[in-house]
Amino acid sequence: MTTRLIGGDWGTSNLRVFRYVEGGEVAEVRTAPTGVMAVAAGGFEAALKALVADWLEGGAPVLLCGMVGSRQGWIEAPYAACPADMPAVTAKAVRAPCDFAEVHILPGLSVVHPDGPHDVLRGEETQIFGALDPDRRAQLIVTPGTHSKWAVAGEGRVSGFSTYMTGELFAVLKAHSILGRLMEGEAHDADAFALGVRRAKADPALSRLLFSVRAEGLFDAIAPTALAAYLSGLLIGAEVTSGLAAASAAEVAGGVTLIGEPALTELYGQALAIAGATDVNRVSGEAAVGAGLWRLAGALGLIR
Amino acid sequence: MTTRLIGGDWGTSNLRVFRYVEGGEVAEVRTAPTGVMAVAAGGFEAALKALVADWLEGGAPVLLCGMVGSRQGWIEAPYAACPADMPAVTAKAVRAPCDFAEVHILPGLSVVHPDGPHDVLRGEETQIFGALDPDRRAQLIVTPGTHSKWAVAGEGRVSGFSTYMTGELFAVLKAHSILGRLMEGEAHDADAFALGVRRAKADPALSRLLFSVRAEGLFDAIAPTALAAYLSGLLIGAEVTSGLAAASAAEVAGGVTLIGEPALTELYGQALAIAGATDVNRVSGEAAVGAGLWRLAGALGLIR
Numbered sequence: 001m002t003t004r005l006i007g008g009d010w011g012t013s014n015l016r017v018f019r020y021v022e023g024g025e026v027a028e029v030r031t032a033p034t035g036v037m038a039v040a041a042g043g044f045e046a047a048l049k050a051l052v053a054d055w056l057e058g059g060a061p062v063l064l065c066g067m068v069g070s071r072q073g074w075i076e077a078p079y080a081a082c083p084a085d086m087p088a089v090t091a092k093a094v095r096a097p098c099d100f101a102e103v104h105i106l107p108g109l110s111v112v113h114p115d116g117p118h119d120v121l122r123g124e125e126t127q128i129f130g131a132l133d134p135d136r137r138a139q140l141i142v143t144p145g146t147h148s149k150w151a152v153a154g155e156g157r158v159s160g161f162s163t164y165m166t167g168e169l170f171a172v173l174k175a176h177s178i179l180g181r182l183m184e185g186e187a188h189d190a191d192a193f194a195l196g197v198r199r200a201k202a203d204p205a206l207s208r209l210l211f212s213v214r215a216e217g218l219f220d221a222i223a224p225t226a227l228a229a230y231l232s233g234l235l236i237g238a239e240v241t242s243g244l245a246a247a248s249a250a251e252v253a254g255g256v257t258l259i260g261e262p263a264l265t266e267l268y269g270q271a272l273a274i275a276g277a278t279d280v281n282r283v284s285g286e287a288a289v290g291a292g293l294w295r296l297a298g299a300l301g302l303i304r
Numbered sequence: 305m306t307t308r309l310i311g312g313d314w315g316t317s318n319l320r321v322f323r324y325v326e327g328g329e330v331a332e333v334r335t336a337p338t339g340v341m342a343v344a345a346g347g348f349e350a351a352l353k354a355l356v357a358d359w360l361e362g363g364a365p366v367l368l369c370g371m372v373g374s375r376q377g378w379i380e381a382p383y384a385a386c387p388a389d390m391p392a393v394t395a396k397a398v399r400a401p402c403d404f405a406e407v408h409i410l411p412g413l414s415v416v417h418p419d420g421p422h423d424v425l426r427g428e429e430t431q432i433f434g435a436l437d438p439d440r441r442a443q444l445i446v447t448p449g450t451h452s453k454w455a456v457a458g459e460g461r462v463s464g465f466s467t468y469m470t471g472e473l474f475a476v477l478k479a480h481s482i483l484g485r486l487m488e489g490e491a492h493d494a495d496a497f498a499l500g501v502r503r504a505k506a507d508p509a510l511s512r513l514l515f516s517v518r519a520e521g522l523f524d525a526i527a528p529t530a531l532a533a534y535l536s537g538l539l540i541g542a543e544v545t546s547g548l549a550a551a552s553a554a555e556v557a558g559g560v561t562l563i564g565e566p567a568l569t570e571l572y573g574q575a576l577a578i579a580g581a582t583d584v585n586r587v588s589g590e591a592a593v594g595a596g597l598w599r600l601a602g603a604l605g606l607i608r
């Protein structure tokens with residue numbers, strides 16, 4: 001079937017491309033390790049062509065999201081400010097210089113929190129628009145990971161979001177702090193994880209809770225093989241407790257959509273259940289970004 | 305004047321010794337880089353003698369505190385459980401094998417928090433007993449640092465304490481996380497520090513606040529040269545907000561004593577003022593541990 005659109009999720013580490021046919025059906029997906037960090041300035045056109053050369057016949061347009069639109073990417077697409085619906089996002093899309101195709105790059109989103117600080121995301125906006133239910137009045141959309149994003153969306157618009165450094169905190173504390181010293185192995189421990197979530201729910205002081213990873217280990221209250229899962233529970237527990245507390249009752253009641261790898265969204269689902277959120281559904285990151293690129297291509301007028 | 309006691313604060317990195325004469329006056333202080341990590345098993349006796357050989361004439365007893373009493377030290381002195389007064393601490397002191405002097409090693413303190421986790425300290429107990437006012441009904445004693453301790457004390461007893469990983473979090477995040485990438489220089493910035501403290505006071509979600517170090521840098525809302533001070537403000541602000549919130553009104557009203565390096569206790573004093581604590585006094589770490597060793601030597605019956 002004829003290629004109607006080539007979509008690309010071009011992040012720091014990887015480039016994943018989608019070939020869409022009539023009706024937005026994804027006919028093929030390919031992934032390459034040619035992330036933005038691995039591509040030298042001036043090399044983006046060639047890196048894209050290397051992956052999609054045989055899809056170009058017919059002249060389908062290309063829509064890209066992710067770090068490819070950052071200052072270190074192909075061309076910078078400045079952030080769209082929240083609240084933002086799909087037309088507000090596509091209005092900030094930027095045309096990239098390319099000899100063999102019409103290439104558009106989507107912007108990220110920015111927000112200024114009521115208490116002051118800025119926040120940003122790039123790439124997740126496409127997952128969010130791919131996963132949100134445009135008819136729902138309010139819902140929470142969460143992309144767990146290195147830097148988890150909690151977005152509030154409703155009626156097709158992202159009204160705001162917050163970033164939690166959960167995944168990076170876990171990795172840095174495990175590798176470089178005293179907390180990693182007593183840990184043994186990588187296996188998950190469901191009880192220790194749940195204990196961490198419950199303690200984080202009861203005490204908002206994360207920098208105090210963190211030291212308990214060491215003290216519980218010293219007293220053999222938690223086994224060395226379970227300490228990493230306990231730390232994970234503390235960090236994810238702190239995130240979901242804060243994320244739910246910051247949302248309105250209507251937003252929580254509208255349901256929480258988790259986007260990401262199944263193993264990670266499963267953990268977040270357990271933490272959300274302990275924190276009291278029951279209406280939770282899970283979507284893979286690939287499915288969400290695939291749907292989002294098609295929807296945003298429509299908003300940009302690329303689907304003819 | 306005759307040496308009545310030799311005191312030693314023997315931590316991970318350094319050994320600091322005090323020569324006391326009549327009435328507890330400190331006649332001399334010496335410091336060596338022979339911390340517990342630098343001394344091989346079996347080498348503690350020689351490391352001590354190298355620093356105090358000329359003080360030994362007259363047979364004064366030796367009292368040591370700190371990591372020298374840990375499993376990695378000279379001999380293990382198990383923790384004394386809170387609530388603990390000076391007799392409860394000295395009851396757990398351990399006699400170290402030594403050919404040239406009578407050597408006692410003090411234990412650390414342990415506590416089990418109401419919500420479950422254990423907590424421990426070692427070395428700070430001596431600073432705390434050195435700084436506390438035994439006649440006051442309640443007071444807070446704080447030792448800022450890599451692992452800050454917040455102790456609640458009253459009528460000569462430490463009723464409990466909490467550890468905040470503030471200093472280690474700062475160091476690890478600056479050196480190993482994305483937050484350090486935009487930072488330039490080590491200079492302090494008072495405005496950025498105060499902004500961080502205020503934001504931490506307003507929002508208990510530390511893992512969300514941390515990402516603002518990056519976002520504020522990306523938007524030039526905070527200069528690269530001020531980002532480290534902003535991160536410091538967020539972390540110290542989160543600590544003092546939680547520490548004051550966990551204390552009773554009577555404990556806060558009883559005053560906060562900060563023990564440590566003047567540059568650090570000055571910062572904590574500023575953060576406490578923003579957080580609303582006004583009765584704050586500051587004591588150097590050396591003065592506090594020096595006073596504590598003399599007091600605890602008295603409780604142990606070493607001052608004859």
